[in-house]
Amino acid sequence: RRGQDGYQSKAFFDSGGGGFGQACQCPQFRSQGVLVEHVPCHYWRISVVCGxxxxxxxxxxxxxxxxxxxxxxxxxxxxxxxxxxxxxxxxxxxxxxxxxxxxxxxxxxxxxxxxxxxxxxxxxxxxxxxxxxxxxxxxxxxxxxxxxxxxxxxxxxxxxxxxxxxxxxxxxxxxxxxxxxxxxxxxxxxxxxxxxxxxxxxxxxxxxxxxxxxxxxxxxxx
The missing domain is CATH 3.40.50.1240 (Phosphoglycerate mutase-like)
Known part of the structure; x- marks a missing residue:
């Protein structure tokens, strides 16, 4: 999935059954040019991290x-x-x-x-x-x-x-x-x-x- 400009990369957190929730920006990743997608679930797993x-x-x-x-x-x-x-x-x-x-x-x-x-x-x-x-x-x-x-x-x-x-x-x-x-x-x-x-x-x-x-x-x- 792309960001608002079509080229902003993201780090996605996903789970076995949860859907994507509201997007948020984590300062730790934001400072590295990475937008973080927040998913409400019992456990989180980083599937993609690239900037x-x-x-x-x-x-x-x-x-x-x-x-x-x-x-x-x-x-x-x-x-x-x-x-x-x-x-x-x-x-x-x-x-x-x-x-x-x-x-x-x-x-x-x-x-x-x-x-x-x-x-x-x-x-x-x-x-x-x-x-x-x-x-x-x-x-x-x-x-x-x-x-x-x-x-x-x-x-x-x-x-x-x-x-x-x-x-x-x-x-x-x-x-x-x-x-x-x-x-x-x-x-x-x-x-x-x-x-x-x-x-x-x-x-x-x-x-x-x-x-x-x-x-x-x-x-x-x-």
């Missing part, structure tokens, strides 16, 4: 190259300001609220993260502005992920290419390139299922669930 979490990789929305200034201070373009909220609305419709949001502090990524998080009422002070994500290598992004709070079951990472695309390929090596050869164009969201413990991520341990570009987000069924 899974999700990563949401979001490349910042399209930026405006016409604005003078440093790369770090480059803002979103008109198209980017339209696409970023679109991503947030799509995530909200899909029921994919992040437990933890980590973003590059570069202006274009910052604006993207803020616009996305508005859909969930997540304020600026609840976003982790991680300087290492800006212009980060694969190794640096990997370290950022392994340091995630273990209580977070779904993490949204807002960043830049080529780092995000390299990280996606490292987690999901069987990823097939889209027809145009672009894995993560601006404002594109990758949804990945990963093992339960952030600290034990391994190359190839991810399962790509979806790769969605902003143009498809208004047409996807709710």
């Amino acid at each position: 899974a979490r999700e990563l949401l990789f979001l490349r910042h929305a399209k930026s405006d190259w016409r604005v003078a200034g440093s790369d770090f201070e480059r803002p979103l373009s008109k198209r980017g300001r339209r696409d970023a909220p679109r991503v947030g609305r799509w995530l909200h419709r899909q029921g994919l609220r992040p437990d933890l949001v980590i973003s590059s502090p570069a202006l274009r990524a910052r604006q993207t993260a803020l616009d996305v998080c508005k859909a969930f009422g997540i304020g600026e002070n609840r976003i982790g502005w991680e300087a290492r994500v800006y212009d980060a290598s694969l190794q640096t992004l990997w370290r950022v992920l392994t340091e995630c709070n273990r209580r977070a079951d779904r993490v949204l990472l807002v960043g830049h290419n080529p780092g995000l695309a390299l990280l996606l390929a490292h987690l999901c090596p069987t990823l097939e390139l889209p027809p145009d050869g672009k894995v993560l164009p601006t404002a594109t969201l990758a949804r990945i299922r990963v093992p339960a413990d952030w600290g034990t991520l391994e190359s190839g341990s991810g399962v790509l669930l979806s790769l969605t570009r902003p143009a498809a987000m208004d047409t996807d069924p709710e």
Whole structure:
């Protein structure tokens, strides 16, 4: 049986004759990303214990190259300001609220993260502005992920290419390139299922669930 998001794993307690009762969450298992199903019975037996979490990789929305200034201070373009909220609305419709949001502090990524998080009422002070994500290598992004709070079951990472695309390929090596050869164009969201413990991520341990570009987000069924 799957959890509310379709991918949340569970530990089921069963008995010889009892049916499933009301679901509850045991803190001991919940801290490991495992939802526990409670069954009223004379004895309990754990039949399945396994965990899974999700990563949401979001490349910042399209930026405006016409604005003078440093790369770090480059803002979103008109198209980017339209696409970023679109991503947030799509995530909200899909029921994919992040437990933890980590973003590059570069202006274009910052604006993207803020616009996305508005859909969930997540304020600026609840976003982790991680300087290492800006212009980060694969190794640096990997370290950022392994340091995630273990209580977070779904993490949204807002960043830049080529780092995000390299990280996606490292987690999901069987990823097939889209027809145009672009894995993560601006404002594109990758949804990945990963093992339960952030600290034990391994190359190839991810399962790509979806790769969605902003143009498809208004047409996807709710």
